[in-house]
Amino acid sequence: MDGKATNLFEKTENILSVFLVALLSLLPFAELISQRLFRIPLLGIEGAMVNTAFLFACFTSIITWRTQKHICIAAVDEFAPLPVKKVVNALKSAVIPLVLTALFFSAFSEFFAVFGPEEKVWGIPLQFVFGVLPLSYGVMLVLATVQKKNIVFSISGIVLGCLISAGPIGGLFYYIFNSESPAFLSALDMFWLDFSAKAFPYIVLLIIVFAFLGVPLFIVISAVSYVAFSQGGGYVEMLSLEAYGILTDKSIAAIPLFTMAGYILSKGSAGSRLVDVFKSCFGWFKGGFLVAAVVVTTFFTTFTGVSGVTILALGSLLTIVLTGSGYSKNRAESLITASGALGLLFPPSLAIIMYGTTNYFSVDVFELFKGALIPGSILAVSMIVLGIFFDKDTHRIPFSPINALKALKHAAFELLLPFFIMTGYFSGFFSLFQAAAFAVLYSFCIGVWVRKDYSFKGALNIIVESLPVTGGVLAIFGAARGLSYYLLDANVPAVLSDFVLSFVSSKYLFLFLLNCVLLIVGCLMDVYSAILIVSPLIIPIAETFGIHPVHTGVIFLMNMQLGFLTPPVGMDLFIASYAFDTPMIRVIKGILPFLLVQFIVLMLVTYIPFFTMALI
Numbered sequence: 001m002d003g004k005a006t007n008l009f010e011k012t013e014n015i016l017s018v019f020l021v022a023l024l025s026l027l028p029f030a031e032l033i034s035q036r037l038f039r040i041p042l043l044g045i046e047g048a049m050v051n052t053a054f055l056f057a058c059f060t061s062i063i064t065w066r067t068q069k070h071i072c073i074a075a076v077d078e079f080a081p082l083p084v085k086k087v088v089n090a091l092k093s094a095v096i097p098l099v100l101t102a103l104f105f106s107a108f109s110e111f112f113a114v115f116g117p118e119e120k121v122w123g124i125p126l127q128f129v130f131g132v133l134p135l136s137y138g139v140m141l142v143l144a145t146v147q148k149k150n151i152v153f154s155i156s157g158i159v160l161g162c163l164i165s166a167g168p169i170g171g172l173f174y175y176i177f178n179s180e181s182p183a184f185l186s187a188l189d190m191f192w193l194d195f196s197a198k199a200f201p202y203i204v205l206l207i208i209v210f211a212f213l214g215v216p217l218f219i220v221i222s223a224v225s226y227v228a229f230s231q232g233g234g235y236v237e238m239l240s241l242e243a244y245g246i247l248t249d250k251s252i253a254a255i256p257l258f259t260m261a262g263y264i265l266s267k268g269s270a271g272s273r274l275v276d277v278f279k280s281c282f283g284w285f286k287g288g289f290l291v292a293a294v295v296v297t298t299f300f301t302t303f304t305g306v307s308g309v310t311i312l313a314l315g316s317l318l319t320i321v322l323t324g325s326g327y328s329k330n331r332a333e334s335l336i337t338a339s340g341a342l343g344l345l346f347p348p349s350l351a352i353i354m355y356g357t358t359n360y361f362s363v364d365v366f367e368l369f370k371g372a373l374i375p376g377s378i379l380a381v382s383m384i385v386l387g388i389f390f391d392k393d394t395h396r397i398p399f400s401p402i403n404a405l406k407a408l409k410h411a412a413f414e415l416l417l418p419f420f421i422m423t424g425y426f427s428g429f430f431s432l433f434q435a436a437a438f439a440v441l442y443s444f445c446i447g448v449w450v451r452k453d454y455s456f457k458g459a460l461n462i463i464v465e466s467l468p469v470t471g472g473v474l475a476i477f478g479a480a481r482g483l484s485y486y487l488l489d490a491n492v493p494a495v496l497s498d499f500v501l502s503f504v505s506s507k508y509l510f511l512f513l514l515n516c517v518l519l520i521v522g523c524l525m526d527v528y529s530a531i532l533i534v535s536p537l538i539i540p541i542a543e544t545f546g547i548h549p550v551h552t553g554v555i556f557l558m559n560m561q562l563g564f565l566t567p568p569v570g571m572d573l574f575i576a577s578y579a580f581d582t583p584m585i586r587v588i589k590g591i592l593p594f595l596l597v598q599f600i601v602l603m604l605v606t607y608i609p610f611f612t613m614a615l616i
Helices: 003-036 045-066 082-111 126-130 132-145 151-164 166-177 183-198 200-212 217-231 238-247 250-266 270-282 288-304 307-324 329-339 350-358 365-390 401-410 412-426 432-450 456-489 492-503 507-524 527-533 535-544 549-563 571-579 584-607
Strands: none
Touching: 003 045, 003 250, 003 432, 003 456, 045 126, 045 132, 045 238, 045 250, 045 456, 082 126, 082 132, 082 151, 082 166, 082 200, 082 217, 082 238, 126 132, 132 151, 132 238, 151 166, 151 183, 166 183, 183 200, 183 217, 200 217, 217 238, 217 456, 217 527, 238 456, 250 270, 250 288, 250 307, 250 350, 250 412, 250 432, 250 456, 270 288, 270 307, 270 401, 270 412, 288 307, 288 329, 288 365, 307 329, 307 571, 329 365, 329 571, 329 584, 350 365, 350 527, 350 535, 350 549, 365 549, 365 584, 401 412, 412 432, 432 456, 456 492, 456 527, 456 535, 492 535, 507 527, 507 535, 507 549, 507 584, 527 535, 527 549, 535 549, 549 584, 571 584
16 A cells, blocks of 8 residues: 555544544433433444444454554564574464455354344444454454565465365355356365364464564454364354454443553653652652552553563653652662553453453352452562562652642642542442443543643644553453353363373362463463463363452462563563663573562462452
8 A cells, every 4th residue: 555545544543433432421321310410221332332333343453453553472483594584473473364364254154154134233224333353353464464585485375275264165155146156166175174183283383483583462362263173173263253242242331441441540640749749748768669569550450451561651751750759770770660561450351341241150250359459569668678678779859748738739640540440449339331331531630631641633643542451461361251152162171171180189179280281371472362261261270279250360460460570572572671771681580580479479378278369
């Protein structure tokens, strides 16, 4: 595409996505007002909200692809010689279009069967809404193909994708032409189903290799799911059905809204205002600045849901605050990195929302929030205590009640946000979706009209900037849900449970092994795909050992946040290296004491259930 066409395409994407954000933020409030004030339900509003969330997920996944910000495992070929890199890039140029082609045809085939013409939401046929999913796959396929490099490999990938999509393409002949699938397509489909059944473990192993070569996790998980369904009978259309199912879940719809609220806050003066509060209130005693750093990083990650965003957005500011109080630069950066993921354990943590939504049959989101509160607090306190241990500075700021009150006054609106959200949600006044919508509107209004940190247009640009992050996460949700469905349908949790019980009889040994496995998962997978794929497998096994689902959930989430820091491939290590312009080896060396302390806390929480069950 030429420059003008590309710019027009990008502007159209951004405008549509911002419009959908506005709908996602305003519709829950319309629902709240109609229910609370007028006691009149708005007909079809739930369907409108969740389908708006689905459209938003589709458009933002395209934006994420265009900006090349899909979540990946760090590529192991990064330090390889140039000839090796060229070969790897050529292979990736074939694999990615192959998978996207298969996803496009499986979703397009289901487009004709999933909804009848009479099924509508506010007059819009649901079939057309669902049709945006194959459209998004098609656009991503075009974007992946129109490259000057490796075009031959890209076209080869599309051809192979068509070959393994013979079944869905045959379905299109039935729906469009009302005729049976041509004989050659049926033969190709049978060949692929037979081949995938025989070579299943080898194909999955090859896909995993490509994951380590930097292929986006969304593609990797989709590829595994597609092959799994193919070898299991060929109903690959379930992938698009499951993606639609999870992306129209109200709890899932809350996640991008909380992420945007965190982005809006982090780009304004909220961070510096909160730091001033904690400096003025706690700067008079040893470690006061450390309290400020840990609390602020934790606060922002509860909203953004991505610890890396917090490190990138606030890392420099907090480093200046800590070094200005006499803390060494290396220790400051290590503390900020180690505290970046603590917010996953505090409301309104997106990871907890995701875990509870995925495993709603076993654990309630509200109970999980309460169960994670004490372990999260212990982790935060442990980071503060360790930071104080390393603090050799004797200079203190005298406590001034006037300055403290002034700082509290200047940050009053920012401090009230978590209070409003938690009070509204835990009292039952807000639903989770409504709380997320409130967070976005509140943050937007504060930043634009109260603090005037940015103009109205500037705030919209910040929302646009956050779209690739939300799109990457939502794409993972859609892909991972299909694999999760397959694992449950194939009765893998029961098989795995029987296997574990045949070798492990001790509850305590199981918990130790569980932590080892989850730490590895936390290193290699993002938290959301791990929740969707791994958590449904471990809950039934844990229950056979008498472990409460809330306890299992807290252990799972603590391992995920610890996995972000675990060398050599913990995601936050790479982000910290980039954010602080520090060599990776120095980041790892600095993080080790904090990593050790967090592991000790993990062991305490694992073997002493009181910490998770006390508030339940």
